[in-house]
Structure formats: C-alpha cells, structure tokens
Amino acid sequence: MDPLEDVLTLIGATGHLSTGMVAGGRWGLRFNPLDGVKFNAVRRGRCVLTVDGLPDPIPLAAGDCFLLTRPVPFGLASAADVPLEPADPVFARARDGVARVGTADEVTLLGGRFSFRHRARALLLDGLPPVIHVPAETVEADAVHWAIDRIDGEVRRRQVGATLVAEHLAVVMLIQVLRFHLSAAAAPATGWLAGLTDPVVGPALRAMHADPAQRWTVESLAEAATVSRSTLAARFRRVIGKGPLDYLTGWRVELAADRLRRDDGTLATIARDVGYGSESALSVAFKRVTGDSPSGYRSAVHSD
Incomplete structure (x- = not known):
C-alpha cells in the first residue's frame, strides 16, 4: 500500500x-x-x-x-x-x-x-x-x-x-x-499530503508505510530517497512539519490505536507488529503522542 x-x-x-x-x-x-x-x-x-x-x-x-x-x-x-x-x-x-x-x-x-x-x-x-x-x-x-x-x-x-x-x-x-x-497547481507546498508528491519526502514516506515495523533510521530512509541524511531531515521537516522519525512514531501509534479499537491482539503482539520491541516502549510512545496509555485508550474506546 x-x-x-x-x-x-x-x-x-x-x-x-x-x-x-x-x-x-x-x-x-x-x-x-x-x-x-x-x-x-x-x-x-x-x-x-x-x-x-x-x-x-x-x-x-x-x-x-x-x-x-x-x-x-x-x-x-x-x-x-x-x-x-x-x-x-x-x-x-x-x-x-x-x-x-x-x-x-x-x-x-x-x-x-x-x-x-x-x-x-x-x-x-x-x-x-x-x-x-x-x-x-x-x-x-x-x-x-x-x-x-x-x-x-x-x-x-x-x-x-x-x-x-x-x-x-x-x-x-x-x-x-x-x-x-x-x-493541482494550487496544491499546498507543505503538509502530509504535499509530502506524497515531493520527490524527496515521498519515497521516504512510502518506505515507512510499506514496512512500519522496520528498524528505520534517518540514514536508511535517506538511502530509500537517494539523498543525504541532512537533505532528507531538512526537507522532511520543511514539508511535513516534523522529522522523519517523529512521523514514523506517529504512524506506528496510529496503527496501534487502530488495533486497540478493534481489540485485535495483546499489547505485546501489537507492540511487536508496529515496530516496538516491548510493551513499555510502545506505551511510552503512545502516551507521548496521544496523552493516554494504550490500556487506558482501549478501555475508553470500548466503554463508549
């Protein structure tokens, strides 16, 4: 995809x-x-x-x-x-x-x-x-x-x-x-959607989405985009508004949140599938992005 x-x-x-x-x-x-x-x-x-x-x-x-x-x-x-x-x-x-x-x-x-x-x-x-x-x-x-x-x-x-x-x-x-x-000519020059058509940011985005659990680094993403680390980091921040690894964290948390909403798997399984080696690592990232713990998020969603 x-x-x-x-x-x-x-x-x-x-x-x-x-x-x-x-x-x-x-x-x-x-x-x-x-x-x-x-x-x-x-x-x-x-x-x-x-x-x-x-x-x-x-x-x-x-x-x-x-x-x-x-x-x-x-x-x-x-x-x-x-x-x-x-x-x-x-x-x-x-x-x-x-x-x-x-x-x-x-x-x-x-x-x-x-x-x-x-x-x-x-x-x-x-x-x-x-x-x-x-x-x-x-x-x-x-x-x-x-x-x-x-x-x-x-x-x-x-x-x-x-x-x-x-x-x-x-x-x-x-x-x-x-x-x-x-x-369109009037399409925005910045933002996530703009990144899809950017010749530098686009390949890095596609690489992360193709395999979000991969142990991506700025260097490996720069290789996917065939540019230097500094070029990718600067271009990604200018177009997307955040660094590539911050974007990756956010996307992994979205994937985990979707699994939690669907009650699809244990927290350990979800953590492994989205690219974290432990429940605690996912919990730290999840709390930082959403303000809630994975267990608290799952409870809140299923109590609605």
Whole structure:
C-alpha cells in the first residue's frame, strides 16, 4: 500500500449516496452542515456553490464536481444573488429518489457524503482545503464521472448488492478527487499530503508505510530517497512539519490505536507488529503522542 491507501484504509472511508436533485428557473437552497465530507457532481446545467467562510461563490457547470471537507453550511443556487430556502423540507418531499426545486428541469445533481472512522480529521481532512472543485475538463473529472455514471446505474437498476457497489464506487470517486488536489497547481507546498508528491519526502514516506515495523533510521530512509541524511531531515521537516522519525512514531501509534479499537491482539503482539520491541516502549510512545496509555485508550474506546 502507498501512504494514501494506508490512511484511507485506516480511517475507513465509506460512501453514502443522497437523494438526487433536479432544479430550474430561479432557485436556491441552503444546506445544513453534515458530518463527514459532502460531495456533488453536476450532471446537467449550471449553478453556483456558496460555502460559509469562503468569500466568493464557485460557479459550477455540467461535468464539474466538488468535495466539502468541513461540516459547514453551504448553498446551491441558480445565481449568487438568489435568496436561499432551507433544503431539508425540499428533500423531505423527494419522490423516487429525486428532490425538485424551482420551475424547470435545467439542472441535475447527484451527490452524497463520506463517513469515516476515528481520527479522519487529524490524519486526512485537516490537510485539505474547505472545498475541492474539480472542473469538467480535467482527467480526474472524467474518472469521477465514470464512477458517478455507474453509481447512478446501480441506484436506478436496484440489483442485488447495488448499495454496496455504489458505496465502493463512491470511494473510487474520493480517491480521484484527492488525486486532482495533489496534482493541482494550487496544491499546498507543505503538509502530509504535499509530502506524497515531493520527490524527496515521498519515497521516504512510502518506505515507512510499506514496512512500519522496520528498524528505520534517518540514514536508511535517506538511502530509500537517494539523498543525504541532512537533505532528507531538512526537507522532511520543511514539508511535513516534523522529522522523519517523529512521523514514523506517529504512524506506528496510529496503527496501534487502530488495533486497540478493534481489540485485535495483546499489547505485546501489537507492540511487536508496529515496530516496538516491548510493551513499555510502545506505551511510552503512545502516551507521548496521544496523552493516554494504550490500556487506558482501549478501555475508553470500548466503554463508549
């Protein structure tokens, strides 16, 4: 697995489809914040997206899609100056999986949301902008709409297992949107996601994720990245915000925390599997990163 696959697997990204929407004429809807991450794809027509906290509206055209990574209110409308009515009553009146607003059928949207398990915001979402807008002319938009086409088909045909297939296709869509973000000119120059595409940091990250239990040193990670120790250490700290071994400690603790949440193995087994020679070594690292002991963390999770 590469680091992005590791994180998406660890946080358990799951796609959930929502009611489709058809709109036309002069219309506007205001949506309440949703847990997780919201996505929409414009299948037909044009509209405008406004997001609380962002100064400018985002024009959307057929083939565009967007991802909202923060639980904030947002609006969709025929134009930026149209008053917004609450979306919940409109969607409560939906029939055959479609909500209708306005006086015509000029705009069609299909969307949903992604839910995640523990630690998604710290591991992934905090490193993303509030909105990722994927224009129709990008390669990633083609891939997103390939997934959307099949999601739409699964929902319409209602065959056995259609919901599960559609949810997996939605995760494919999420990966394509993240790929677009990483390749975009406006992608951040710093942060964990930026490190994935950095020519020096990326190889070191992939090496650590491929074998987190390995006895990595800065020297061996520098060899994986084919640079000097000082170059790797300086570049890693500039891009990621911490040294390579500090990052490795954090990732090992995340893996251990996941095992503890799933009650998968004894503390000694978990410590060995994530790269620590003893329970006490894992406990020291775990306490330093999370502020809690492994046993206290496991008890707290299973008492919820």
